[in-house]
Amino acid sequence: MSISERRKLSVVDRKSTKANLHKYYMINLQIGFIVTLILLITLFRINLQASGEFEIIEEEQEIIEMEEIVQTEQEITPPPPPRPPSPEPVPDDEIVEDLFFDLDTEIDLDAPLDMPPPPPPDEEEEEEPEVFTIVEDMPELIGGMQAIYQHLRYPEIARKAGIEGRVVVQFIIDEEGRVVDPVVVRGIGGGCDEAAIEAVKQVRFTPGRQRGRAVRVRYSLPITFRLSQ
Numbered sequence: 001m002s003i004s005e006r007r008k009l010s011v012v013d014r015k016s017t018k019a020n021l022h023k024y025y026m027i028n029l030q031i032g033f034i035v036t037l038i039l040l041i042t043l044f045r046i047n048l049q050a051s052g053e054f055e056i057i058e059e060e061q062e063i064i065e066m067e068e069i070v071q072t073e074q075e076i077t078p079p080p081p082p083r084p085p086s087p088e089p090v091p092d093d094e095i096v097e098d099l100f101f102d103l104d105t106e107i108d109l110d111a112p113l114d115m116p117p118p119p120p121p122d123e124e125e126e127e128e129p130e131v132f133t134i135v136e137d138m139p140e141l142i143g144g145m146q147a148i149y150q151h152l153r154y155p156e157i158a159r160k161a162g163i164e165g166r167v168v169v170q171f172i173i174d175e176e177g178r179v180v181d182p183v184v185v186r187g188i189g190g191g192c193d194e195a196a197i198e199a200v201k202q203v204r205f206t207p208g209r210q211r212g213r214a215v216r217v218r219y220s221l222p223i224t225f226r227l228s229q
């Protein structure tokens with residue numbers, strides 16, 4: 001037999017051997033798994049029978065309480081006050097000069113004293129005379145109401161606007177029968193109020209009298225404004 005044939009035979013033998021080993025390896029592996037499983041089942045049953053009943057004990061968990069930490073404010077202490085300055089020593093050689101007063105001046109006790117003149121006495125304010133409303137002899141308008149209307153001018157604005165009505169003027173008649181401080185207590189506007197006051201200022205009254213003496217009297221006078229038809 002030649003060398004090449006021998007080599008071929010050896011290669012064929014090797015292949016057949018490997019095929020057999022692979023085949024037996026898988027069979028042996030399956031057998032090992034089966035045996036191992038049977039052993040585990042047997043051991044598990046034996047342990048359950050031996051132990052019998054068992055109790056599960058749960059361990060209590062420790063409860064940890066969280067405490068709230070209160071933030072405290074840090075007090076800032078003020079700085080200490082500055083120390084007062086130490087007194088400076090005065091040298092012994094320093095002498096304070098004495099103050100001398102000249103008492104030899106002659107005082108003339110008989111000379112008149114220069115005193116400011118006394119203030120002038122306050123002038124007494126004249127009391128305002130009393131104003132009456134009703135007196136024994138009431139004032140009378142000199143010339144009657146015709147004297148008022150002679151001095152009365154109808155305002156052009158009131159005339160164009162067609163304003164008519166009665167204006168009441170109040171005033172004081174002094175001791176000489178003159179009109180003082182006239183004011184309108186009831187007006188109609190349109191310049192009629194001012195015209196009524198101007199007319200009252202132009203007239204005179206006989207003064208009112210109380211116990212035979214002329215006095216000041218408060219008086220009210222109505223003045224009518226009417227347009228001619």
